[in-house]
Each structure stands twice: as structure tokens, then as C-alpha cells.
Amino acid sequence: MDKDKKLQEIFDNDPLGLLNIKPSTSPVRNEDERLVASFQEINDFYAKNNRAPEQGGGLQEHQLYSRLKSLRENPVKVEILNVHDKYGLLKHEKKQINSLDDILNDDVLGLLGDDSQGLFDLKHVTVSDKERAEADFVARRKPCKDFSKYEQLFKDVQNDISTGKRKLISFKEDNLVEGNFYVHNGVLLLLEKINFTQEETYRDDGTRVRKDGRTRCVFENGTESNMLYRSLAKVLYVNGEVLTKNADEVNYKFAETFSTVNEEDVAAGFIYILKSKSEKQEIKEIQNLYKIGFSTTSVEDRIKNASQEPTYLMAEVRIVMAYKCYNMNPQKFELLVHNFFGAACLNIDITGNDGRRYSPREWFIAPLHIIEQAVKLIESGEVVKYRYDSNREEIIVK
Numbered sequence: 001m002d003k004d005k006k007l008q009e010i011f012d013n014d015p016l017g018l019l020n021i022k023p024s025t026s027p028v029r030n031e032d033e034r035l036v037a038s039f040q041e042i043n044d045f046y047a048k049n050n051r052a053p054e055q056g057g058g059l060q061e062h063q064l065y066s067r068l069k070s071l072r073e074n075p076v077k078v079e080i081l082n083v084h085d086k087y088g089l090l091k092h093e094k095k096q097i098n099s100l101d102d103i104l105n106d107d108v109l110g111l112l113g114d115d116s117q118g119l120f121d122l123k124h125v126t127v128s129d130k131e132r133a134e135a136d137f138v139a140r141r142k143p144c145k146d147f148s149k150y151e152q153l154f155k156d157v158q159n160d161i162s163t164g165k166r167k168l169i170s171f172k173e174d175n176l177v178e179g180n181f182y183v184h185n186g187v188l189l190l191l192e193k194i195n196f197t198q199e200e201t202y203r204d205d206g207t208r209v210r211k212d213g214r215t216r217c218v219f220e221n222g223t224e225s226n227m228l229y230r231s232l233a234k235v236l237y238v239n240g241e242v243l244t245k246n247a248d249e250v251n252y253k254f255a256e257t258f259s260t261v262n263e264e265d266v267a268a269g270f271i272y273i274l275k276s277k278s279e280k281q282e283i284k285e286i287q288n289l290y291k292i293g294f295s296t297t298s299v300e301d302r303i304k305n306a307s308q309e310p311t312y313l314m315a316e317v318r319i320v321m322a323y324k325c326y327n328m329n330p331q332k333f334e335l336l337v338h339n340f341f342g343a344a345c346l347n348i349d350i351t352g353n354d355g356r357r358y359s360p361r362e363w364f365i366a367p368l369h370i371i372e373q374a375v376k377l378i379e380s381g382e383v384v385k386y387r388y389d390s391n392r393e394e395i396i397v398k
Contacts, residue, residue, distance in 0.1 A: 032080055039081050042068050046087045144224040154188060154220045157181055160246050167338060168241040170359050173233050181243040182236055188220040188243075194229055244335050269296040271323040271333070271375055273368070274303065278315035282348075289346065290320065290371055291363045294333045310350040310358035320368065323375055333378070334362070340374055340383060341366060344390045367393055 042064050045053050053064035068089060071077050078090050085091070144150070160166040168183060182189050196213035203209060215232055217225045236242075274291040276283055283289070291312070295302040299322045306312035338345065338361065346363035364371070366388065373395055377383035386395050 035077060035080060036084055038067060039071065039084055042089060043084070043087060046089065052087075052089055141219065141223040141225045144218055144222055147218070147222045147224075150190065150218050153190070157188065157243065161243070165246050167244045167342070169244060169338070169361055171236045171240045171242050173237075175242040176229070176233055176236070182240055183243065184235060184240040190218045191232070192216045192218055196229070244338065245332075269294055269325055270299050271325055271378070272299045272302075273320040273322075273371055273375070274312075274317040275320050276313050276315055276317055276363075278313050280313075280315070283313060283315070286346070286365060288365055288367050289363060290366070290368065291317065291360075292337050292341070292371060292375070293362050294325070308353060310352045311360050311362065313348075313360060313363070314350055314352070321372065321375075323379065325379065336378055336383060337362070337364075337374075340378075340386075341388055344388060366390070370395060 042053065045061070045064055053061045053068060055062060055065050057065070071081065072090055081090060157166065161168075166181075171182070176191065178191055178194055180191050182191065193216040194213060195215070196211055198209070198212040200211040201209045210230060212228055212230045214226045215229050217227065217232065219225070272291075272293055272295060274293070276289060276291070278284060293302075299319055303312065303317050303319070306317045307315055341364040344364045344366045345361060346365060347359075348363075349357045349359055352358055366374075370388065370393060374383065374388065377386060377395075385398060387398050388394075389396050
């Protein structure tokens with residue numbers, strides 16, 4: 001059987017009439033006619049509702065809204081449809097997109113306006129405050145265009161470190177101030193500016209809202225960042241240190257400020273000398289171990305929770321002596337003590353109640369009479385002329 005006969009048998013054997021093709025009764029539209037027809041649906045909507053289709057008015061209306069928006073953005077289609085635009089629906093000013101804010105404000109589908117379904121809630125991913133702060137710390141860095149202003153400053157600070165005029169000490173939030181230098185992961189940074197936009201407050205339920213705002217940090221590697229103040233504090237707490245001021249500058253300003261006391265001066269607080277009552281053998285066996293500190297309140301109030309604070313070695317303490325001071329700046333006092341007794345500073349790590357490790361830096365190994373002499377020199381301002389020789393256990397002239 002030839003192929004023509006075989007095909008004819010197939011065509012003849014069509015009991016369901018599947019091969020009977022009826023000619024189309026609908027007129028064939030060209031592309032422009034289809035465009036006009038689609039726009040006419042929008043005109044019909046306007047005629048029925050006396051308004052253009054809007055976003056969020058139901059599925060069918062939203063489709064017409066999206067179609068109209070697309071037509072408005074196509075100059076060729078607008079030109080074709082102008083004669084059919086009897087309601088002026090195509091006369092619409094096109095939005096200018098020049099920034100990220102313009103993109104976010106042009107959210108035609110409303111995807112960014114509401115998070116009622118918890119779109120951005122991470123239910124199965126745990127992100128710690130540390131990780132968020134570290135990400136913010138790195139992500140916000142960019143090249144510092146005016147780094148030439150700071151380059152020599154960083155070199156001077158590095159020289160101060162190498163010559164012992166500056167030291168690295170444990171970070172405390174009180175040290176987070178404009179003009180200070182810090183080290184994070186081995187990179188030196190300058191906190192040049194803080195713009196606080198949120199002050200520290202307490203909500204009605206007692207929740208504490210801490211102060212916050214953007215900073216300007218300049219890094220030794222030629223970058224800068226505008227990370228949040230709280231984020232900077234977090235990363236420095238985890239892996240950061242603060243650099244002390246230049247010792248020569250501190251000593252000069254201290255001598256200039258504290259060499260005299262008159263009737264206009266105001267008592268600023270107390271310098272105190274403490275002895276630890278710790279029962280830990282590694283602390284008990286240290287001879288001549290004393291803490292030298294400064295308090296703006298009474299010493300008794302300052303030490304009442306000593307057993308709960310790493311700075312007191314997590315143990316009760318005994319007050320050996322206390323001195324009333326004038327015009328005293330606590331940070332400068334700490335620097336002077338560290339500069340004077342630096343070689344005799346106790347090197348120990350203490351675990352706090354929060355499980356973190358701390359390195360107290362106000363405990364010194366020196367005879368009590370030496371410490372008393374040093375305190376008097378600090379009060380008079382003469383301390384800048386002397387230093388402590390830990391080997392000879394003597395105060396000697398520089």
C-alpha cells in the first residue's frame with residue numbers, strides 16, 4: 001500500500017471528527033488592533049468607575065493598572081493610542097529614577113511597604129549581635145578621599161606605640177569618645193566624629209534604650225566607615241582595644257592643671273588604695289598587691305559590690321587609704337598611674353559572672369609606702385618628673 005492510500009485511510013477513519021477543521025469566524029487582528037483593544041479595556045474601566053485603575057484594587061483591576069503603567073512608559077505605544085485616549089489616561093509624568101530611594105518609593109507591587117507576614121523575620125537562622133556588628137563594621141567601609149590629612153597622624157601614633165608613649169588597654173564603653181584611637185583585628189582606627197541621633201532613655205516598661213547614632217571612623221589602611229555607635233562598641237568589646245593618650249601630652253596637661261588648688265576648685269572625687277580579700281591562692285600569695293583607683297562617689301559605695309565585679313578580682317576588698325582630690329579627670333588619672341607603675345602592673349585574667357574573661361589593669365605590685373608617695377606626687381602634679389623602678393622598688397628621677 002502506498003503512502004497516499006495509507007494517509008487517506010487515516011483521514012477517513014475519524015469517528016470523532018477531530019480532523020474536521022472549521023474556518024475561523026473571528027477577524028484576524030494585527031498588532032496595532034490588539035494594542036487598541038487592550039487599551040479599550042482600560043477606557044471601559046474608567047467609564048464604569050470614573051477613575052483610572054489603581055494598585056491593590058483586586059486582581060483584575062491590578063492587571064489593568066500594570067498594563068496602563070507599562071503603556072505610559074512606552075513612547076511608541078503612547079503615540080499609537082493617543083487618538084483613543086479620550087480620558088487623558090496616557091498623559092502621565094514619568095518618574096525619574098536617580099537613586100536607591102527612588103527605586104524603593106516606586107514599589108508598584110507594594111512588596112516593601114508592609115511586613116505583616118514577617119517576611120524579614122529569621123525563624124530558622126540565628127544571627128548574633130556580634131555577627132551583625134561585624135558585618136556592619138566591614139560592609140560600611142569605603143575609600144577615604146581625604147586620607148592624606150590623617151596619614152601622618154597614624155604614623156605618629158604607631159611611633160608612640162613603639163616608643164611606649166601609648167599603650168593598649170582593655171576597651172570600655174566610657175573610652176568610646178571622639179578623638180580616641182582603637183585597634184580592631186590588628187587595624188588601627190580613629191573615631192573622628194559621633195553624631196548622636198538617639199539619646200539614652202527608658203520606656204514605660206523599664207526597658208533601656210541606649211544612645212546611638214552614626215560615627216565617622218578613619219582606618220589606617222585608607223578607608224573610612226559611618227557605622228553605628230552601638231555597632232562599633234560591640235565589635236570593640238569582642239575584639240578591640242583602646243590606645244591611651246600620648247604620655248608626654250598627658251603629663252604636661254596634668255602638671256599644668258593640677259599643680260595648684262585654690263578656693264574656686266571643686267572636689268572631684270577620691271583616689272583610693274585597696275587590698276584584696278580574695279581566697280584564691282594565686283592572688284593571696286602575691287606580696288604588696290594593691291589596687292589604685294579613682295571614684296567620683298564615696299569609696300564605700302564604689303566597692304560595695306566588689307565580689308561581683310572583675311575589676312576587683314571578683315572578691316571583697318579592704319580600703320587601705322583614700323585621698324580627696326580636686327580637678328581630677330578619671331581617665332587622665334588612670335593614664336598617669338599606668339605610666340608610672342606600668343612595669344609593676346598585675347597581669348591576670350578574671351572570669352566574670354557573665355562567663356567572659358576580663359583583664360583588670362588597676363592592680364599593681366609595689367610596697368605601700370611607694371604607692372603613697374606616688375599618690376602624693378600625682379596630687380601635686382610632680383609625678384611627671386619621676387618614674388618607678390620595680391627592680392629596685394624605688395621612685396627615681398627621670
